[in-house]
Amino acid sequence: MGTLLEIRDLKVSFDTEEGKVEALDGVNLKVKEGEFHALIGETGCGKTVTGLTILGLLDNNAKIENGQVIYKGIDLLKLTEKQLQQQIRGKEITMIFQDPSTSLDPIFTIEEQMLEALENELELTKEEKLKIITEELRKVKLPDVEELLKKYPHQLSGGMKQRVMIAMMLSCRPSLLIADEPTTALDVSTQAQFLKILEDLKRETKITAIYITHNLAVVSEICDTVSVMYAGRIVETASLKEIFLNPQHPYTYKLLHSVLGIETDIEQLQEIPGSVPKLINPPSGCRFHPRCEEAKDICKTKIPKLQEISDGHFVACHKRVMEWTKC
Numbered sequence: 001m002g003t004l005l006e007i008r009d010l011k012v013s014f015d016t017e018e019g020k021v022e023a024l025d026g027v028n029l030k031v032k033e034g035e036f037h038a039l040i041g042e043t044g045c046g047k048t049v050t051g052l053t054i055l056g057l058l059d060n061n062a063k064i065e066n067g068q069v070i071y072k073g074i075d076l077l078k079l080t081e082k083q084l085q086q087q088i089r090g091k092e093i094t095m096i097f098q099d100p101s102t103s104l105d106p107i108f109t110i111e112e113q114m115l116e117a118l119e120n121e122l123e124l125t126k127e128e129k130l131k132i133i134t135e136e137l138r139k140v141k142l143p144d145v146e147e148l149l150k151k152y153p154h155q156l157s158g159g160m161k162q163r164v165m166i167a168m169m170l171s172c173r174p175s176l177l178i179a180d181e182p183t184t185a186l187d188v189s190t191q192a193q194f195l196k197i198l199e200d201l202k203r204e205t206k207i208t209a210i211y212i213t214h215n216l217a218v219v220s221e222i223c224d225t226v227s228v229m230y231a232g233r234i235v236e237t238a239s240l241k242e243i244f245l246n247p248q249h250p251y252t253y254k255l256l257h258s259v260l261g262i263e264t265d266i267e268q269l270q271e272i273p274g275s276v277p278k279l280i281n282p283p284s285g286c287r288f289h290p291r292c293e294e295a296k297d298i299c300k301t302k303i304p305k306l307q308e309i310s311d312g313h314f315v316a317c318h319k320r321v322m323e324w325t326k327c
Contacts, residue, residue, distance in 0.1 A: 010028075096182045139170070249320065
């Protein structure tokens with residue numbers, strides 16, 4: 001599989017009343033065609049900012065200080081707002097947000113909003129667009145599609161609205177889907193249905209996705225590759241199996257053992273001491289070192305680089321890289 005998207009040394013900051021927030025600090029990420037790539041970490045680690053940067057949807061107080069976002073050989077950061085809107089957003093890359101209620105306009109019907117998503121498809125007639133929309137709504141297992149198109153968002157449940165958003169995004173035939181915590185607003189049973197739909201779409205359409213979440217159970221269900229973020233940096237990237245069975249970064253290990261799961265019972269639960277640092281004045285060196293029980297002096301002063309320690313397994317940890325080098 002070839003690389004569809006590559007982020008290189010991306011640095012993004014925000015000017016706030018309290019000071020400069022260093023939201024992303026040298027993020028490096030590769031997403032291969034046809035894979036579901038998970039981006040996981042605690043709240044505030046930079047997952048959503050990464051997704052918004054790809055699509056050029058950052059707030060006015062944001063500043064891209066360095067880096068590249070290469071998509072199909074094009075640096076998206078060099079495109080104008082007009083070029084992003086006409087060539088990339090919706091057509092090539094789409095994004096599903098946490099709460100579908102904030103993405104759907106309450107004063108328009110589902111049909112009107114889905115047709116608007118296809119407004120750039122000038123070569124299609126309205127009848128052809130409606131056929132595409134109807135097909136996509138059926139793919140996400142929504143009943144009575146013809147009747148649903150006449151409804152307004154407030155007449156749908158949270159799970160139905162989220163499925164409408166998926167259908168709307170997929171009707172544009174994108175190559176890359178960015179899903180930002182899409183199951184957060186759903187109850188457990190609806191979440192399971194939603195994940196089954198995504199799994200079916202992954203198998204049937206071969207779409208590539210970046211799945212942003214802090215839910216490890218969701219990751220284990222549908223993702224192929226996992227990148228772990230901490231305080232604006234990628235600290236580990238590996239296959240799903242490697243991350244769960246052989247985590248190398250101390251933060252990844254603690255994260256996996258801080259929740260109940262198949263591999264962790266209640267006696268094995270571990271806490272991550274301390275709290276996520278404020279990115280207005282982040283720690284020097286490795287940003288995890290104040291919370292790391294394995295930290296050395298070098299961790300406090302030198303930023304660890306993301307290095308490959310085995311086939312496809314990358315980690316940014318001085319201790320782990322030194323152990324690997326000695327082997």
